[in-house]
Amino acid sequence: MSIEGQVLKIARDAKSASKALSNLSSKAKNAVLIKMSEELLNQTDYLSRENEKDLAGANQNGLSDASIDRLTLSDSTIRTIAEGLLEVAALPDPVGEVTKMWKRPNNLVVGRVRIPLGVIGIIYESRPNVTCDAAGLCLKSGNAVILRGGSEAINSNLAISSLLQDVMEKEGVPREAIQMIPVTDRAAVNEMLKLEDYIDVIIPRGGEDLIRFVVQNSRVPVIKHYKGVCHIFVDESADFDMAKEIILNAKVQRPGVCNALETLLVHRDIVSRFLPSMIEKLEEEAVEVRGCPRVLQVVPNVKEAKDEDWYDEYLALILSVKVVNDLDEAINHITKYGSSHTEAIITSNYENSQRFLNEVDSSVVLVNASTRFSDGNELGLGAEIGISTTKLHAFGPMGLEELTTCKFVVYGNGQIRS
Amino acid sequence: MSIEGQVLKIARDAKSASKALSNLSSKAKNAVLIKMSEELLNQTDYLSRENEKDLAGANQNGLSDASIDRLTLSDSTIRTIAEGLLEVAALPDPVGEVTKMWKRPNNLVVGRVRIPLGVIGIIYESRPNVTCDAAGLCLKSGNAVILRGGSEAINSNLAISSLLQDVMEKEGVPREAIQMIPVTDRAAVNEMLKLEDYIDVIIPRGGEDLIRFVVQNSRVPVIKHYKGVCHIFVDESADFDMAKEIILNAKVQRPGVCNALETLLVHRDIVSRFLPSMIEKLEEEAVEVRGCPRVLQVVPNVKEAKDEDWYDEYLALILSVKVVNDLDEAINHITKYGSSHTEAIITSNYENSQRFLNEVDSSVVLVNASTRFSDGNELGLGAEIGISTTKLHAFGPMGLEELTTCKFVVYGNGQIRS
Numbered sequence: 001m002s003i004e005g006q007v008l009k010i011a012r013d014a015k016s017a018s019k020a021l022s023n024l025s026s027k028a029k030n031a032v033l034i035k036m037s038e039e040l041l042n043q044t045d046y047l048s049r050e051n052e053k054d055l056a057g058a059n060q061n062g063l064s065d066a067s068i069d070r071l072t073l074s075d076s077t078i079r080t081i082a083e084g085l086l087e088v089a090a091l092p093d094p095v096g097e098v099t100k101m102w103k104r105p106n107n108l109v110v111g112r113v114r115i116p117l118g119v120i121g122i123i124y125e126s127r128p129n130v131t132c133d134a135a136g137l138c139l140k141s142g143n144a145v146i147l148r149g150g151s152e153a154i155n156s157n158l159a160i161s162s163l164l165q166d167v168m169e170k171e172g173v174p175r176e177a178i179q180m181i182p183v184t185d186r187a188a189v190n191e192m193l194k195l196e197d198y199i200d201v202i203i204p205r206g207g208e209d210l211i212r213f214v215v216q217n218s219r220v221p222v223i224k225h226y227k228g229v230c231h232i233f234v235d236e237s238a239d240f241d242m243a244k245e246i247i248l249n250a251k252v253q254r255p256g257v258c259n260a261l262e263t264l265l266v267h268r269d270i271v272s273r274f275l276p277s278m279i280e281k282l283e284e285e286a287v288e289v290r291g292c293p294r295v296l297q298v299v300p301n302v303k304e305a306k307d308e309d310w311y312d313e314y315l316a317l318i319l320s321v322k323v324v325n326d327l328d329e330a331i332n333h334i335t336k337y338g339s340s341h342t343e344a345i346i347t348s349n350y351e352n353s354q355r356f357l358n359e360v361d362s363s364v365v366l367v368n369a370s371t372r373f374s375d376g377n378e379l380g381l382g383a384e385i386g387i388s389t390t391k392l393h394a395f396g397p398m399g400l401e402e403l404t405t406c407k408f409v410v411y412g413n414g415q416i417r418s
Numbered sequence: 419m420s421i422e423g424q425v426l427k428i429a430r431d432a433k434s435a436s437k438a439l440s441n442l443s444s445k446a447k448n449a450v451l452i453k454m455s456e457e458l459l460n461q462t463d464y465l466s467r468e469n470e471k472d473l474a475g476a477n478q479n480g481l482s483d484a485s486i487d488r489l490t491l492s493d494s495t496i497r498t499i500a501e502g503l504l505e506v507a508a509l510p511d512p513v514g515e516v517t518k519m520w521k522r523p524n525n526l527v528v529g530r531v532r533i534p535l536g537v538i539g540i541i542y543e544s545r546p547n548v549t550c551d552a553a554g555l556c557l558k559s560g561n562a563v564i565l566r567g568g569s570e571a572i573n574s575n576l577a578i579s580s581l582l583q584d585v586m587e588k589e590g591v592p593r594e595a596i597q598m599i600p601v602t603d604r605a606a607v608n609e610m611l612k613l614e615d616y617i618d619v620i621i622p623r624g625g626e627d628l629i630r631f632v633v634q635n636s637r638v639p640v641i642k643h644y645k646g647v648c649h650i651f652v653d654e655s656a657d658f659d660m661a662k663e664i665i666l667n668a669k670v671q672r673p674g675v676c677n678a679l680e681t682l683l684v685h686r687d688i689v690s691r692f693l694p695s696m697i698e699k700l701e702e703e704a705v706e707v708r709g710c711p712r713v714l715q716v717v718p719n720v721k722e723a724k725d726e727d728w729y730d731e732y733l734a735l736i737l738s739v740k741v742v743n744d745l746d747e748a749i750n751h752i753t754k755y756g757s758s759h760t761e762a763i764i765t766s767n768y769e770n771s772q773r774f775l776n777e778v779d780s781s782v783v784l785v786n787a788s789t790r791f792s793d794g795n796e797l798g799l800g801a802e803i804g805i806s807t808t809k810l811h812a813f814g815p816m817g818l819e820e821l822t823t824c825k826f827v828v829y830g831n832g833q834i835r836s
Contacts, residue, residue, distance in 0.1 A: 396826045410782065
């Protein structure tokens with residue numbers, strides 16, 4: 001069969017499986033998730049063997065240590081994945097929730113009921129854990145899923161997905177509810193992006209290039225974020241100790257992720273009191289600071305930032321720092337250079353905290369807390385399928401609820417329209 | 419300036435106006451809406467004169483009576499539009515609503531707050547009332563709007579929009595919050611569909627051809643429905659009198675709209691008792707019935723339906739009728755031929771009512787009520803900006819809430835991630 005034919009068959013089968021899934025009870029879905037978790041642990045040896053094939057390929061192709069690290073399915077990675085499935089099983093089922101119900105003057109009773117979206121397409125890069133995490137969240141929210149992972153992880157991904165499929169089949173759930181596209185050719189992605197009649201939404205996860213390719217070529221709606229250029233603004237009234245702890249945490253704790261700090265904005269009135277010791281602390285943690293001219297006036301040894309620095313998502317131990325005159329200039333800087341992802345203010349001033357929360361147009365806005373909390377688990381959604389920085393359907397970290405929509409159900413007793 | 423340049427300028431101005439709009443108080447927005455309503459009534463003569471130009475063109479171009487009727491701004495149409503603005507002013511403001519708020523184990527307080535989407539693009543055909551209705555809903559929900567109406571209504575549309583802009587300017591709201599694209603060239607639409615950095619969502623309203631063109635050519639997310647092939651299933655246990663009243667209402671009361679009945683499904687056990695008198699009543703109302711072979715067995719004088727009839731949105735006094743063996747066959751027929759818009763069951767059987775509500779995958783599902791209630795006003799949303807039959811962001815009639823999204827606000831006191 002042609003690649004296009006294979007992908008079309010997968011999508012049709014997914015659509016048909018999604019009907020069965022949408023009516024599964026929470027009990028049945030949870031039982032499957034628990035069995036999947038057990039089976040992953042039982043099959044650790046098999047998964048490791050398949051993962052070895054990918055690792056051998058990665059070594060041959062000279063992948064970076066970081067990439068190989070992301071690709072590796074160690075025993076502890078497999079345990080973490082298996083535990084993740086148990087956590088998803090323990091979350092409340094969003095499907096069937098009646099979010100509102102009201103009575104009309106003519107006695108019609110109108111309700112809004114949560115239903116699955118249908119078929120979710122996930123396009124992602126090296127990490128094989130995404131295969132299982134995404135499959136678990138889609139199953140719990142009653143959606144069929146079509147997974148398309150990177151070629152470097154294909155053996156690991158197929159091993160995980162076939163194991164999950166076998167468990168589903170034993171439990172009486174159609175195995176087409178979770179399908180991995182076995183073809184790593186780019187043509188498979190191109191075909192997937194055309195199938196608007198079968199796939200309800202595409203969630204790309206990976207680097208900016210992958211995501212831009214998907215957005216530009218997809219007829220299926222896409223939920224995505226390109227990058228996270230996260231800002232912290234230190235207001236004139238900030239508690240300096242708190243500011244330092246939060247900034248270090250946001251920049252250093254895990255610099256390679258989208259909610260890490262990339263640009264620090266500092267109120268001009270505290271520059272000389274705050275910045276020298278702050279930059280010293282950052283440099284102790286091996287952070288390279290790139291400052292605006294006003295930063296260089298007080299800390300002359302740092303690099304000067306170029307205009308492109310303000311747009312950059314470093315994903316590394318680099319931080320751009322800019323002095324601003326006031327809250328307005330901070331907000332304007334974020335509006336111009338930001339990515340609508342996550343921004344925080346450190347302040348003791350009530351009015352400024354409220355203005356920052358209201359006026360900064362990002363999906364997550366924090367007062368006196370680290371940007372690293374911009375994450376589905378940390379915010380209390382229980383899990384995360386991705387992050388959206390566009391406003392349609394979802395804005396910010398997405399959990400199970402964001403994999404559903406609401407339909408109208410109407411209870412009448414003979415009403416007609418006059 | 420080139421057409422592309424004009425559209426780009428409009429979009430940029432809209433984006434910048436949307437910032438001001440998102441922070442307007444409900445009081446300020448309502449005051450503007452009330453002033454707009456008054457001004458429409460004050461300027462009835464001016465609006466009529468501009469509308470005359472469009473009507474003259476329509477007559478020259480030989481438009482149908484129905485089209486000319488839709489295009490006409492009579493005094494009573496203008497009164498209805500003006501009243502619509504007052505109704506929108508009276509609706510609750512969705513912006514700023516805290517839909518949920520919770521505390522995390524580390525004492526972070528996380529809230530979800532409704533915010534406007536930003537800039538809405540509306541692409542529509544002849545009716546000039548859409549210009550004002552859509553502008554009012556977008557203003558109330560804090561969104562800037564870019565309107566692109568049909569060439570046949572351009573004078574009426576520009577008259578309405580410039581009048582609304584003048585009111586806004588007097589009230590201190592940027593006039594760029596509501597902009598009509600003055601160019602009726604198709605190139606203006608093409609350019610609009612590319613401006614993903616400035617326009618947050620496009621809502622096309624009109625015929626299926628227009629909507630398909632928009633979906634296929636847009637890089638901006640689109641919320642839409644192609645058509646409404648609405649079904650009513652008369653279950654074996656239905657109250658026949660109720661069924662007849664509801665079916666007549668759904669088919670005849672306003673056949674040219676998307677929530678009108680197009681296909682009737684009848685349980686086989688009631689065919690001979692129910693169908694002959696039902697079809698008689700329909701024919702009394704000048705409805706042409708097209709039946710499946712089993713319909714023709716009991717009412718031989720009706721036309722036979724072809725396969726394409728089951729897909730058809732007639733928007734006219736035509737009804738296709740099919741006999742089905744049971745609820746399952748009814749649901750399967752709807753799944754295969756339906757448009758995910760609106761379906762109803764007439765039944766006295768509890769289990770069948772629940773199964774129909776759960777298993778029919780349409781945006782509005784009713785028991786014992788007319789499909790004509792599938793409308794934002796009738797369902798109690800207070801207003802309607804459009805209907806979505808795809809599940810992302812909104813499913814079914816959309817009111818003010820559907821013109822908003824939620825961002826996360828987080829109140830901390832120094833929390834860092836460990």
